[in-house]
Each structure stands twice: as structure tokens, then as C-alpha cells.
Amino acid sequence: MPSSHAASASRAADPAPLLSLRNLEVVYSDVILVLRGVSLDVGRDRIVALLGANGAGKTSVLRAITGLLPLHRGRITKGQVTLDGTSIADADAPSIVRRGLAQVMEGRRIFTDLTVEENLRAGGFACRNRAALATGLERAYALFPQLTDRRKQLAGYLSGGEQQMVAIARALMSSPRLLLLDEPSLGLAPKIVAQIRDLIVRINAEGTAVLLVEQNAAMALSIAHTGYVLEHGKVVRDGPAAELAADKDVQEFYLGGGTGNGRRNYRDVKTYRRRKRWSA
Amino acid sequence: MSDFVRFLIAGISLGSVYSLVCLGFVVIYRATGVVNFAQGGLVVLGAFMTHQLAVVNGIPFAVAVPLAMLIMAGVGLLLERVVFRPMVGQPVFAMILLTLGVVFVLEQVCAFFWGYDVVLVGDPWGVATVDLLGTMVNVSDLWTIGATGAALAAFFALFRFTTLGIAMRAGAADPEAALAHGISPQAIHGLSWAIAGAVATVAGVFLAAGPKGVDLGLGLVAFRAFPAMILGGLDSAEGAVAGGLLIGLVEVLTAAYLVPAMPSLGANFHVVMPYVVMIGILVVRPHGLFGTIEVRRA
Ligand SMILES: Nc1ncnc2c1ncn2[C@@H]1O[C@H](COP(=O)(O)OP(=O)(O)OP(=O)(O)O)[C@@H](O)[C@H]1O
Numbered sequence: 161m162p163s164s165h166a167a168s169a170s171r172a173a174d175p176a177p178l179l180s181l182r183n184l185e186v187v188y189s190d191v192i193l194v195l196r197g198v199s200l201d202v203g204r205d206r207i208v209a210l211l212g213a214n215g216a217g218k219t220s221v222l223r224a225i226t227g228l229l230p231l232h233r234g235r236i237t238k239g240q241v242t243l244d245g246t247s248i249a250d251a252d253a254p255s256i257v258r259r260g261l262a263q264v265m266e267g268r269r270i271f272t273d274l275t276v277e278e279n280l281r282a283g284g285f286a287c288r289n290r291a292a293l294a295t296g297l298e299r300a301y302a303l304f305p306q307l308t309d310r311r312k313q314l315a316g317y318l319s320g321g322e323q324q325m326v327a328i329a330r331a332l333m334s335s336p337r338l339l340l341l342d343e344p345s346l347g348l349a350p351k352i353v354a355q356i357r358d359l360i361v362r363i364n365a366e367g368t369a370v371l372l373v374e375q376n377a378a379m380a381l382s383i384a385h386t387g388y389v390l391e392h393g394k395v396v397r398d399g400p401a402a403e404l405a406a407d408k409d410v411q412e413f414y415l416g417g418g419t420g421n422g423r424r425n426y427r428d429v430k431t432y433r434r435r436k437r438w439s440a
Numbered sequence: 441m442s443d444f445v446r447f448l449i450a451g452i453s454l455g456s457v458y459s460l461v462c463l464g465f466v467v468i469y470r471a472t473g474v475v476n477f478a479q480g481g482l483v484v485l486g487a488f489m490t491h492q493l494a495v496v497n498g499i500p501f502a503v504a505v506p507l508a509m510l511i512m513a514g515v516g517l518l519l520e521r522v523v524f525r526p527m528v529g530q531p532v533f534a535m536i537l538l539t540l541g542v543v544f545v546l547e548q549v550c551a552f553f554w555g556y557d558v559v560l561v562g563d564p565w566g567v568a569t570v571d572l573l574g575t576m577v578n579v580s581d582l583w584t585i586g587a588t589g590a591a592l593a594a595f596f597a598l599f600r601f602t603t604l605g606i607a608m609r610a611g612a613a614d615p616e617a618a619l620a621h622g623i624s625p626q627a628i629h630g631l632s633w634a635i636a637g638a639v640a641t642v643a644g645v646f647l648a649a650g651p652k653g654v655d656l657g658l659g660l661v662a663f664r665a666f667p668a669m670i671l672g673g674l675d676s677a678e679g680a681v682a683g684g685l686l687i688g689l690v691e692v693l694t695a696a697y698l699v700p701a702m703p704s705l706g707a708n709f710h711v712v713m714p715y716v717v718m719i720g721i722l723v724v725r726p727h728g729l730f731g732t733i734e735v736r737r738a
């Protein structure tokens with residue numbers, strides 16, 4: 161894909177985005193450069209899609225935003241991350257959560273040996289008081305009625321789709337202004353993916369901005385307002401979602417073959433990386 | 441028969457103290473992955489601390505114990521902050537060795553302040569006995585069972601029902617996912633050490649209660665509780681309790697019945713017996729009685 165694409169005018173259109181990355185550079189273990197000057201904006205009440213193949217650096221972008229890089233021996237070496245105009249590049253993860261950011265991590269990462277409700281309460285750890293926690297739980301069960309009957313069940317025994325819902329509900333517990341989702345459609349049946357897609361739209365309609373990382377570009381672009389395409393740690397395309405969906409290169413590489421059928425599905429080749437136990 | 445009841449109560453009493461010692465191990469193991477050999481040191485220090493407050497400073501025993509627990513929670517926090525936090529990211533093996541180092545430091549601290557002689561913790565029970573259903577049992581045994589039972593219940597309630605307890609379990613299960621939801625691993629580690637310190641104090645007080653008293657040798661109890669911990673499965677609090685009770689009963693009943701019946705086993709065979717039971721059970725259940733086999737959907 162040609163990388164000569166100039167920064168688009170859509171960015172300049174929003175003078176005060178909720179989240180903004182400027183020229184972000186991220187290095188792991190002091191030597192592995194994985195983000196090479198990424199800039200992107202998420203406006204208030206927007207859904208923004210971040211697309212890219214395996215290893216493009218999507219998860220690294222999210223880690224940089226949420227303060228999880230240090231856990232992976234990574235760090236921001238250049239550029240800015242601002243939330244509502246304030247820099248959060250040096251903030252630690254808990255304080256970023258308290259400022260209204262929440263994420264659904266890649267691979268769901270629910271607490272399997274906790275019950276559904278305990279998962280949600282863990283997600284509400286940042287809630288200021290009991291009332292906020294109670295409201296959060298109430299809202300979660302309203303949004304995911306199928307979890308109501310399962311609140312006392314161990315989350316590890318739920319189906320993949322239900323686990324993804326627990327992961328989303330858990331993230332919403334802190335009443336975030338911005339929700340980051342890392343490949344929520346991964347490994348799920350098309351019917352469930354459609355459900356998740358509708359949920360994201362609903363969550364957004366209720367006032368939460370969304371940054372949606374996906375390899376399922378068709379799904380992401382169908383609900384996003386704007387989108388970015390990441391390749392080898394650089395944004396190579398960005399613009400309104402409809403424009404991206406119509407773009408020849410995007411069609412060829414992310415929506416499959418340009419002809420519209422036989423679309424390549426990265427989802428199928430991707431396997432969950434076994435999560436590492438952080439032993440220290 | 442009445443002898444049996446007496447031994448049973450003594451066994452449960454010893455076992456419930458072992459449970460508390462194991463719980464201290466488990467809480468740190470689950471949060472940090474470290475097998476904390478310093479737990480025995482905390483038990484001794486907790487008992488000496490109670491001696492200091494109740495006997496030396498003359499504070500009423502019922503106030504001295506909670507106060508000692510509080511101070512020992514602080515000691516736990518301090519250890520985490522000063523000794524273990526700088527080591528985060530180092531191999532777990534190094535941390536385990538460090539806990540052994542901490543044992544020696546704690547021993548020296550105790551020797552410096554309280555010397556090498558046996559001292560009392562100032563409990564009001566002494567050698568008093570009470571008639572329970574026709575059997576004379578030690579009052580201190582009954583108090584031990586009651587108080588450790590209460591401590592265990594409080595421990596489980598904390599982990600089961602409070603947001604803090606749930607956060608601790610979440611942090612133990614997946615530290616990164618927990619952090620992503622605002623649960624800081626440092627806070628979890630600190631809290632775990634604080635709980636280990638407080639729990640060790642209760643264990644130490646009741647090990648030293650009655651005429652037994654406390655000296656540096658009390659720390660060896662951590663090694664006596666070791667089979668209980670392995671039995672329970674390193675990461676299971678329920679297992680710690682079950683393993684502790686089992687080992688306590690085995691130890692007391694062996695001393696009461698098996699050793700007199702088979703003197704050829706040696707007078708101290710009751711100390712060995714827990715290890716025999718441990719090995720026997722591990723052959724059948726390698727994960728221990730309650731060790732986790734990860735919950736995952738096929
Ligand atoms: N902790 C780490 N140390 C070193 N390199 C890393 C680390 N984490 C990720 N990388 C590398 O950084 C690059 C980007 O990884 P990242 O996980 O951000 O990509 P991604 O777009 O999320 O990929 P995927 O679709 O597979 O999730 C990859 O080449 C990866 O190997």
C-alpha cells in the first residue's frame with residue numbers, strides 16, 4: 161500500500177478531540193521500534209476504527225494510551241497522548257482509568273475463576289462510591305440482559321460470545337467517556353459479531369466515544385464515523401469510514417480482493433496468544 | 441473416650457493455627473507468585489510484638505492483640521515496599537531466596553529486642569481447663585479455635601464480598617487485565633503483605649498462648665505448617681484451612697496414640713507424620729487437595 165497519503169482534512173475539522181495522539185513513537189525493550197509517528201483523533205461521541213494486519217501495532221497504540229506499556233517493557237519515546245487536552249503519556253494506568261478511559265483487551269481477558277458479577281465489580285474498582293457501583297451494575301444488566309441469570313456463575317464457563325459481553329460490561333463499569341476495544345469480534349461466530357456490533361453502536365449512542373481496533377474491517381467501517389489504517393507502525397490511510405470502505409487499496413487488503421467476495425479473513429489465521437502470567 | 445475428645449480439640453486448635461500460617465503463605469503466593477519463607481519470621485515477630493505490648497507495656501491483652509496485628513500489617517507493608525517492590529521483574533527464584541534472607545533479619549531483630557529466652561504473650565488463660573461435656577479441655581485451646589475461626593471467617597468474607605477482596609483475586613488471576621481496570625498491582629502486593637503480617641500475628645499469639653510462650657524457635661512452626669500448605673495446594677485459601685486442620689489433627693493424634701503404641705517409631709514421630717501424610721496424598725492428588733486446575737471452557 162502506498163504510504164504517501166497526506167494527512168487528511170478530517171483531522172483538522174475537530175478542534176478539540178477527546179483523545180488525540182500526535183507523532184507517537186513506541187519502543188519495546190529499548191530497541192524494538194513498533195510505532196513510528198502515529199497521529200490520530202477520537203472526537204466526542206464518535207466511533208473511530210483502527211484497522212491493520214497482524215503485528216501492525218494496533219495493540220501497542222492502545223497500550224500507549226492506557227499506560228500498559230511499562231508492563232511490556234515498552235515506552236513512549238516521542239510524541240503526545242492527550243485526553244481532553246491534558247497529557248496522559250506519563251500517567252499510570254489506574255489514574256488513566258479514573259480520568260474516564262476504559263478498555264476491552266485483546267482476547268477478552270476476563271477473570272475466569274471469578275463470577276460474572278465479581279468480574280463486573282472488579283471493573284468498577286475505580287468507581288468513587290457504592291452508589292456508582294450499584295448504578296454501574298444496574299446499567300450493565302440492562303445492556304446485557306443475558307448476563308442477569310448468570311451473575312453468580314464462574315465467568316470461565318461462559319461461551320465465547322458471553323465472555324466478550326462480560327469483558328465489555330466490565331469495561332463500562334467505570335462509566336468511561338472513551339471505550340477502547342481491541343478486536344472484540346475475534347474468534348466469534350458471525351451472529352455474535354453482529355450483536356457486538358449493535359452493542360457498540362448503542363454504547364456510542366448513549367454518549368461514550370469508541371476507538372475500535374479490528375481486523376474485521378467490514379464490521380468496523382460499517383459503524384465507524386472515521387477510520388485509520390495502520391501498517392508497520394504508521395498510519396497509511398485515514399478518513400471518513402465510508403471513504404475508506406470505498407478505497408481500492410483498503411478493499412483489496414482489508415475487505416478482500418477488490419471484487420467484494422472471497423474476502424480474506426485474518427480472523428481465521430489468528431490464534432490467541434497464551435496470556436503470560438505476570439510473576440513478580 | 442474423654443481423652444479422645446481432649447486430643448481432638450487440641451488437634452483442631454493446633455490445626456486452625458496452622459491454617460492461619462498457611463493462609464499467610466497463600467495470600468502472598470496468589471498475589472505475587474512468591475513462596476514466602478519469611479512467614480515464619482512474621483509469626484515470631486507478631487508473638488513478640490504482643491508480648492511487648494501486653495506484658496512489657498501492660499496493655500490489656502484484648503487490646504494488645506489487635507494493636508499488634510495493626511503494627512504487623514505495617515511491617516508487612518514496609519517489607520513489600522522496601523524489600524520486594526524494587527525486585528519486581530526479577531526472577532521469582534530470586535524473590536524466594538530474598539524471603540529466606542528476611543527470615544534471618546527478622547530473627548536478629550527479635551533477638552536484639554527480646555533476647556533468646558522464652559517469654560509469655562500475656563494471655564489470661566494459662567493452664568486453666570474447663571469441663572466440656574464431661575471432658576476437661578484447655579481454655580486456651582477453645583479460645584484458639586474461636587479466635588482463629590473468627591480470623592478465618594473475616595479473611596474469607598473480605599475476599600468473597602468486598603470490592604477490595606475481589607480486586608485482589610482479580611489481580612492475582614490476571615495482573616494486566618486488573619491494572620487495565622484501575623487495580624494497581626503495587627496496592628495488591630502491599631495489601632497482601634499487610635494481611636500476611638496481621639494473620640501471622642494471630643497465629644503467633646495462639647501458638648505462644650497458655651504456658652508455651654514465645655522464643656525464636658517458634659519460627660520453625662512455618663516449616664511444620666509446610667506440609668499443610670502443600671497439601672492444600674499453594675494457591676487455595678480453602679485448601680490452607682483444610683490442610684492445616686488435617687495436619688494439626690494428624691500431629692496431635694499421632695503423638696497421643698501412635699507414638700505410645702509403637703515406641704520404635706521414635707518419640708518425635710508426630711513431627712514426621714505430617715510429611716508422611718503429605719507424600720501419601722500427593723501421590724494420589726498431585727495438585728494437593730484444593731490446588732487449582734484452571735477454569736477454562738473447552
Ligand atoms: N512486549 C513486546 N516486546 C517486543 N515486541 C513486541 C512486544 N509486544 C509487541 N511487540 C511487537 O510489536 C509489533 C506490534 O505488535 P502489536 O501487538 O501492537 O500489533 P497488533 O496490530 O495488535 O497485532 P495483532 O493483530 O496480532 O494483535 C509486533 O511486531 C510485535 O511483535
Ligand SMILES: [Mg+2]
Binds near residue numbers: 218219220266342
Ligand atoms: Mg493486537
